[in-house]
Amino acid sequence: xxxxxxxxxxxxxxxxxxMVCGFDILGxxxxxxxxxxxxxxxxxxxxxxxxxxxxxxxxxxxxxPEKNVAGAALLALLEEYDEKLKEISIEKNILAAAAGNIPxxxxxxxxxxxxxxxxxxxxxxxxSAASSAGAVVGANxxxxxxxxxxxxxxxxxxxxxxxxGVKHADNIAPCIFGGVTLVRSIFPLEVVALxxxxxxxxxxxxQIEVRTADARSxxxxxxxxxxxxxxxxxxxxLVAGLMKSDYDLIGxxxxxxxxxxxxxxxxxxxxxxxxxxxxxxxxxxxxxxSGPSIFMLSKTKEIxxxxxxxMNQLYDGxxxxxxxxxxxxxxxxxxxxx
Amino acid sequence: xxxxxxxxxxxxxxxxxxMVCGFDILGxxxxxxxxxxxxxxxxxxxxxxxxxxxxxxxxxxxxxPEKNVAGAALLALLEEYDEKLKEISIEKNILAAAAGNIPxxxxxxxxxxxxxxxxxxxxxxxxSAASSAGAVVGANxxxxxxxxxxxxxxxxxxxxxxxxGVKHADNIAPCIFGGVTLVRSIFPLEVVALxxxxxxxxxxxxQIEVRTADARSxxxxxxxxxxxxxxxxxxxxLVAGLMKSDYDLIGxxxxxxxxxxxxxxxxxxxxxxxxxxxxxxxxxxxxxxSGPSIFMLSKTKEIxxxxxxxMNQLYDGxxxxxxxxxxxxxxxxxxxxx
Numbered sequence: 001x002x003x004x005x006x007x008x009x010x011x012x013x014x015x016x017x018x019m020v021c022g023f024d025i026l027g028x029x030x031x032x033x034x035x036x037x038x039x040x041x042x043x044x045x046x047x048x049x050x051x052x053x054x055x056x057x058x059x060x061x062x063x064x065p066e067k068n069v070a071g072a073a074l075l076a077l078l079e080e081y082d083e084k085l086k087e088i089s090i091e092k093n094i095l096a097a098a099a100g101n102i103p104x105x106x107x108x109x110x111x112x113x114x115x116x117x118x119x120x121x122x123x124x125x126x127x128s129a130a131s132s133a134g135a136v137v138g139a140n141x142x143x144x145x146x147x148x149x150x151x152x153x154x155x156x157x158x159x160x161x162x163x164x165g166v167k168h169a170d171n172i173a174p175c176i177f178g179g180v181t182l183v184r185s186i187f188p189l190e191v192v193a194l195x196x197x198x199x200x201x202x203x204x205x206x207q208i209e210v211r212t213a214d215a216r217s218x219x220x221x222x223x224x225x226x227x228x229x230x231x232x233x234x235x236x237x238l239v240a241g242l243m244k245s246d247y248d249l250i251g252x253x254x255x256x257x258x259x260x261x262x263x264x265x266x267x268x269x270x271x272x273x274x275x276x277x278x279x280x281x282x283x284x285x286x287x288x289x290s291g292p293s294i295f296m297l298s299k300t301k302e303i304x305x306x307x308x309x310x311m312n313q314l315y316d317g318x319x320x321x322x323x324x325x326x327x328x329x330x331x332x333x334x335x336x337x338x
Numbered sequence: 339x340x341x342x343x344x345x346x347x348x349x350x351x352x353x354x355x356x357m358v359c360g361f362d363i364l365g366x367x368x369x370x371x372x373x374x375x376x377x378x379x380x381x382x383x384x385x386x387x388x389x390x391x392x393x394x395x396x397x398x399x400x401x402x403p404e405k406n407v408a409g410a411a412l413l414a415l416l417e418e419y420d421e422k423l424k425e426i427s428i429e430k431n432i433l434a435a436a437a438g439n440i441p442x443x444x445x446x447x448x449x450x451x452x453x454x455x456x457x458x459x460x461x462x463x464x465x466s467a468a469s470s471a472g473a474v475v476g477a478n479x480x481x482x483x484x485x486x487x488x489x490x491x492x493x494x495x496x497x498x499x500x501x502x503g504v505k506h507a508d509n510i511a512p513c514i515f516g517g518v519t520l521v522r523s524i525f526p527l528e529v530v531a532l533x534x535x536x537x538x539x540x541x542x543x544x545q546i547e548v549r550t551a552d553a554r555s556x557x558x559x560x561x562x563x564x565x566x567x568x569x570x571x572x573x574x575x576l577v578a579g580l581m582k583s584d585y586d587l588i589g590x591x592x593x594x595x596x597x598x599x600x601x602x603x604x605x606x607x608x609x610x611x612x613x614x615x616x617x618x619x620x621x622x623x624x625x626x627x628s629g630p631s632i633f634m635l636s637k638t639k640e641i642x643x644x645x646x647x648x649m650n651q652l653y654d655g656x657x658x659x660x661x662x663x664x665x666x667x668x669x670x671x672x673x674x675x676x
Contacts, residue, residue, distance in 0.1 A: 025571045184575035184591065185568075192578050192587065221563055228566040228596075230523075232573045233363045237522035239577040240530050249530065253522065258566070 001102050001144035002041070002338060007114075008141060009337040010037040012134030013178075013330045014119045015126035016201070016295050017170035020254045020286040021234040025183050026194075027126075029174040029330035030201050035130040036116040037070075039138035043103070044110035050078055056116035069128045069159030070135035074111050076155040077136050077147065081106035084146050100144045111139055120323075123205045124293040129171030130334075132159025137176060137334040152176050154189055164212045171289065178333030180242055197245035199329050200304035202282070204273070204311040205293045207321040210266050215290035218262055227257050247283060247299050254284025254297070267292050273314050280306040301326070339440050339482035340379070340676060345452075346479060347675040348375040350472030351516075351668045352457045353464035354539070354633050355508035358592045358624040359572040363521050364532075365464075367512040367668035368539050373468040374454040375408075377476035381441070382448035388416055394454035407466045407497030408473035412449050414493040415474050415485065419444035422484050438482045449477055458661075461543045462631040467509030468672075470497025475514060475672040490514050492527055502550045509627065516671030518580055535583035537667050538642035540620070542611070542649040543631040545659040548604050553628035556600055565595050585621060585637050592622025592635070605629050611652050618644040639664070 002008060012035040019026035036056075044050055051065035051074050065071025082105050088096040097104035113135055119127040133156045140147050147155075156172040173181040173191045182192040234253045241249030264270040264287065277296045278284065281303040285296035294311075298304040304326045315322045340346060350373040357364035374394075382388055389403035389412050403409025420443050426434040435442035451473055457465040471494045478485050485493075494510040511519040511529045520530040575591030578584070602608040602625060615634045616622065619641040623634035632649075636642040642664045653660045 022570070022574065024567045025574060182571070182574045182578060184571045184587075190575075190590065192575060194578060219563065222560040223563050223566055225557065225559055225561050225596075228561055228569070229362045231566070232360070232570045233520070233522045235570045236360065236363060236520045236573050236577045237528075237530060239574045240520060240532055240581065243578065243581045249522075252528065258563075 001100050002142045004042050005040055007038045007040045008138060010039060010134045010138040011035075011335045011337070012037060012130035012137075013175060013333065015129055015171040015174045016203075016288045017126065018259065018287065018289055019180070019238070020256045020260070020284060021231050021238060022182075023256065023259045024168070024170055026180065026235070026238070027170040027174040027183075028180040028196070029178050029333055030125070030203070030325070030327045031330045032325050032327040033119045033125070035119050035127075035134055037131070037134045037138060038114040039135065039142065040112050041139070041142045042110045042112065044108050048110065050106070050110050051075065052110070052112045054112065054114045056114050059117055059121055061115075061117070061121070067162070069163050070113055070115060070131040072162045073132035073136045073156045073159040074113070074139055076158040077139055078106040078109065080151070081109070081143075081146070088146065100146075102143050113138075120205070122209060124210065124287070124289040124291045125203060125205070126171035126175060126289065128159055128163035129156065129175045132156035133172050133175035134334050138336060141336045141338065149176050150189060150191060153191055174333070176333050179329060179331045182239070194239060194242050196242040196329060197247065200298045200301050201325075201327050201329060202277070202296045202298065202304045202307040202311065203288065203293055203325040203327070204315065205323045206268065206315060207323075208268065208292050210291040212290045215263055215266060218266075219259065220262065223258050230257050250297070251283035254286070256286055260286050263287055263291060267294065268320060269314055269318060270294065273311060276310040276314060277307045280310045282307045339438050340480045342380050343378055345376045345378045346476060348377060348472045348476040349373075349673045349675070350375060350468035350475075351513060351671065353467055353509040353512045354541075354626045355464065356597065356625065356627055357518070357576070358594045358598070358622065359569050359576060360520075361594065361597045362506070362508055364518065364573070364576070365508040365512040366518040366534070367516050367671055368463070368541070368663070368665045369668045370663050370665040371457045371463070373457050373465075373472055375469070375472045375476060376452040377473065377480065378450050379477070379480045380448045380450065382446050386448065388444070388448050389413065390448070390450045392450065392452045394452050397455055397459055399453075399455070399459070405500070407500050408451055408453060408469040410500045411470035411474045411494045411497040412451070412477055414496040415477055416444040416447065418489070419447070419481075419484070426484065434484075438484075440481050451476075458543070460547060462548065462625070462627040462629045463541060463543070464509035464513060464627065466497055466501035467494065467513045470494035471510050471513035472672050476674060479674045479676065487514050488527060488529060491529055512671070514671050516669045517667060520577070532577060532580050534580040534667060535585065538636045538639050539663075539665050539667060540615070540634045540636065540642045540645040540649065541626065541631055541663040541665070542653065543661045544606065544653060545661075546606070546630050548629040550628045553601055553604060556604075557597065558600065561596050568595050588635070589621035592624070594624055598624050601625055601629060605632065606658060607652055607656060608632065611649060614648040614652060615645045618648045620645045
């Protein structure tokens with residue numbers, strides 16, 4: 001564990017959820033952009049708040065821990081702290097707190113978190129997930145990694161609930177595990193890390209707002225069985241392609257016949273953009289999360305850069321302000337620099 | 339290639355389609371039961387039929403090649419023979435027929451096929467697929483393996499169309515490729531062979547008739563999106579579990595929330611059977627194809643035998659005649675013994 005009062009630095013990566021056909025289940029982390037955070041723990045005195053949030057950026061996100069996604073995630077962690085200590089003490093037949101030199105109850109812990117968001121909130125690349133995941137991975141490091149990654153995903157999901165109203169793990173899971181992750185089941189939570197070959201990722205963030213609630217409300221509650229079958233063929237193909245490092249199979253499987261046809265109408269120029277990116281050599285791609293960002297996967301950096309040019313050209317052409325990123329899949333997840 | 343008039347022997351394995359959550363896309367071959375076949379080619383004289391079917395069993399299946407599944411598959415192969423020869427001749431810049439010492443046109447070929455069905459028709463373990471697949475794999479061997487496995491799957495699907503009215507590949511693909519196969523897409527056809535760890539398979543065939551047409555007609559045409567999402571989480575989990583040899587993940591993913599709840603009502607004692615098999619240690623299982631056979635997967639032979647006992651006990655208890663098999667996944671597909 002890390003001594004009281006000592007800051008550690010955290011890098012929390014952006015993530016792409018709803019990986020084309022893998023709506024609600026497949027996501028991946030990228031190396032750029034990422035949030036920078038710092039966290040330390042202190043002895044909590046009397047009834048002072050157990051969490052202090054310090055914003056280092058200009059987004060004016062709430063600092064009340066119950067209204068801040070990182071705060072909500074940390075509160076969930078603290079809530080299970082005492083029980084976890086007891087569990088480990090019984091397992092190892094020692095007093096875990098004494099052995100680890102950490103407080104014997106959450107009531108004695110206070111976390112201070114500085115957040116510098118480099119991932120723009122609302123861009124669709126897991127900005128809230130990065131704050132939630134970064135906070136709990138950092139806090140867990142401070143207390144000697146008491147909790148498993150699965151636990152941390154559960155805690156961080158409380159941040160997602162605050163941000164979008166729904167406990168979902170499709171950004172949190174890749175943010176914490178790194179690489180491509182499958183959320184096989186949400187209740188009970190099961191995250192499966194999937195191996196993947198090197199993939200270059202081009203992301204474009206058109207500067208429009210797509211409200212997650214809108215993106216959800218336009219989805220149909222029922223889908224045709226024959227389309228569901230097509231979708232699960234592609235999902236199985238995508239998982240197999242990633243695990244076999246078969247780029248062609250990945251490319252052929254990157255097709256979404258259920259969500260994308262509905263949601264893409266919220267994003268200007270989506271169909272045309274996808275077309276020109278694929279013509280430029282991209283394996284495929286789609287809406288990142290619930291948008292408005294769009295991502296494309298490519299086999300080489302050269303192709304990923306050509307894809308970026310196409311994106312710039314198209315959105316410049318229709319006068320839509322936007323940002324682009326060319327990056328790679330992040331295989332480590334949240335990183336702690338102690 | 340094999341000289342004219344010389345018989346070769348073929349073993350065509352039974353197959354399990356609709357592998358739990360993988361409705362219409364995932365299937366696997368088993369080592370027992372299997373059909374025995376023999377095939378030879380002869381010079382076709384004048385306008386005699388190009389295919390002769392000789393039944394060696396008592397099922398009295400049609401011998402008219404256009405009405406026999408093996409015949410229909412072979413006719414599809416012969417139909418593409420001339421074109422394939424031309425294609426290969428151009429590619430290799432030689433006369434393929436002369437080089438391979440095979441007739442230069444399908445018009446000069448006659449196939450004779452003996453079929454001894456050991457897989458009972460209508461049992462739900464790919465009886466028709468075995469005949470169709472066995473015939474075209476054997477014929478292809480005779481003509482020097484002109485065609486790819488993908489081609490053979492396409493040809494054999496004509497047999498399936500004859501048997502069930504629908505061109506489907508979920509039995510044909512594992513029968514020809516062996517192991518566990520994914521039919522990612524049916525038009526255009528794409529089969530992906532999936533690696534899998536050793537798995538023991540227990541199959542029970544209750545002696546009732548489930549008409550494929552009935553099993554199809556009771557399916558709902560629309561499904562809830564939230565159930566589809568659950569299903570595709572399990573499909574992704576199953577593919578990952580097979581490829582990682584993670585038996586627990588395989589077990590947790592063997593859940594079908596869409597098809598099984600509807601179709602299982604056609605099979606007496608289904609829910610109870612599944613329950614007792616899982617209590618006996620089976621990883622999971624479900625309806626084989628459209629039934630009535632039920633299969634269970636287990637990690638060890640001992641468990642697979644316990645599962646068989648449970649099956650026997652349950653169906654003996656309700657006085658339902660049945661057959662059981664304890665076998666393993668067949669990794670080779672149709673075998674030719676020349």
